């Protein structure tokens with residue numbers, strides 16, 4: 001089970017006005033089952049790109065390397081297949097869906113995933129009960145369920161909505177892309193509790209963050225430092241403290 | 257030969273319709289109006305794309321269709337009506353008038369109208385109206401007395417293979433009257449239908465007129481509404497175009513009293529090589545009147561949506577409020593939207609706005625949905641539904657809106673409606 005998520009030599013580029021712009025330049029990363037890993041790194045280093053590529057966004061072209069997830073070739077799967085297989089990405093910038101009711105959206109997603117996993121679909125009553133319970137645990141006002149997905153949500157509300165989706169979809173690999181940014185202190189703790197609640201030998205998380213604080217609650221097994229499309233250094237939780245104290249300068253100098 | 261006369265080709269396309277009229281003239285009334293219309297058609301012909309008003313909509317199938325010597329009888333109608341109840345969710349309890357191949361079918365109807373009001377009236381100036389004037393033999397005549405809320409009424413028009421059907425309706429709402437009129441057009445095989453509705457909404461009366469056009473794939477479907485709206489009265493129209501090979505819904509409305517309101521809203525969901533055209537001409541002839549149009553097009557395959565909206569504001573019509581929005585969601589590379597807004601404003605204190613958008617589905621939204629496990633086709637359907645929502649929201653009568661929504665649900669399943677990427 002040590003090969004829960006194995007990323008090897010992953011390279012990806014994006015079409016930048018007609019010419020490919022390389023962003024990921026050979027990422028190696030292994031997350032064993034049951035572990036929480038953090039990625040920290042300067043703005044623009046490719047953290048969100050990595051999370052999108054793992055979730056299956058099509059505008060990035062994978063130009064090299066491989067990703068296996070629970071023994072499957074993740075890169076060969078459609079985004080919805082990845083979700084069914086257990087991958088969940090909490091977006092750095094959650095997308096607004098005008099005209100789409102949040103509760104309906106959530107129910108459609110949960111049932112699509114349950115169907116794909118061979119589980120019984122929720123009926124309206126079961127769903128609402130589950131959604132209300134989870135929303136309450138996240139201190140989310142219930143009216144957010146009645147509104148259109150993320151439309152007019154505050155920054156923090158959008159992030160909580162992502163965590164609600166995560167809780168409902170019951171993933172085995174959660175990728176949290178700066179889910180802590182824009183959260184107030186209480187929400188931060190609540191989100192961390194949300195992740196901790198999922199922790200089990202069959203659940204792993206990849207937490208992208210700029211701040212030590214979330215990691216105080218989550219206590220990662222490993223911290224990776226990413227810059228310019230590469231992982232420069234991997235260490236224990238102490239690495240995050242070192243970054244907080246010293247910044248990225250020494251790592252970047254080392255890598256240059 | 258008069259050099260200014262239209263070419264023989266221009267006239268010829270109406271010839272068989274005029275011949276049909278000559279054949280049945282002996283048993284018709286309103287002969288003065290019908291003769292005038294026939295005369296007009298003989299001189300002008302049916303409109304080709306060289307005519308500005310039909311630049312985007314090719315009516316050739318109207319006259320080029322093969323017509324069998326023996327058109328179908330009415331045998332198909334009961335089953336088709338049943339499918340409207342069963343699958344489209346039409347409520348059996350709503351009072352309805354059912355026309356089959358252009359004739360009232362009393363057995364299938366559940367209420368009565370005032371009978372056919374005839375085709376008499378003004379001098380012909382429009383090909384579809386002229387064709388209808390010449391040939392229509394039946395239609396509903398609805399009169400809602402002052403202060404009466406007549407509730408809902410359904411007019412169903414069913415056409416069978418090989419038929420041409422022409423209906424002429426007359427609707428009058430007296431002062432303060434109300435009516436929710438639902439029109440459904442459906443059929444089987446290849447046929448052509450024209451329906452002309454002459455509508456008068458008097459002071460403080462309110463007409464909601466929702467039309468569900470789900471004609472057969474090979475049909476030509478032409479509808480024409482002429483409405484006059486008095487002081488503080490409203491004509492609230494919505495046309496949902498789902499069917500037919502070629503369809504045109506045209507609304508000509510005149511706001512004749514202050515604080516009158518006209519809505520010409522609609523949605524056109526088209527695939528394959530379908531063409532649907534929503535054309536409107538709204539005349540603001542009194543102050544403080546308003547007109548609103550929200551039209552949504554969802555187009556796939558090589559389908560084409562057309563929206564032509566003309567707003568004319570007379571000098572006297574100060575404080576006019578005109579709004580026009582036409583939006584298209586293009587689900588395939590080859591789908592096309594043609595839009596022609598026209599504002600003619602002769603008053604100086606008015607508020608008129610026009611907007612148009614056309615685009616593909618938002619990739620980011622698609623990815624967001626799919627990353628949550630929603631399969632591609634379902635994600636697409638969710639976003640299309642969301643796109644349509646603010647148009648459907650304009651249908652005030654809730655059960656009627658539900659009927660339209662159910663009709664669009666059927667559209668997703670139809671053919672390759674959402675198969676295009």
Ligand SMILES: Nc1ncnc2c1ncn2[C@@H]1O[C@H](COP(=O)(O)OP(=O)(O)OP(=O)(O)O)[C@@H](O)[C@H]1O
Pocket residue numbers: 014015016021023041042043044045046047048049050092
């Ligand atoms: N569509 C695009 N066109 C051009 N460049 C892009 C595009 N998308 C991303 N990039 C570039 O790729 C690089 C990596 O972006 P990414 O969003 O992955 O960084 P990040 O590490 O998540 O940064 P942050 O900490 O600010 O969230 C950036 O330089 C960004 O400008």
Ligand SMILES: [Mg+2]
Pocket residue numbers: 047048049092177178
């Ligand atoms: Mg980022």
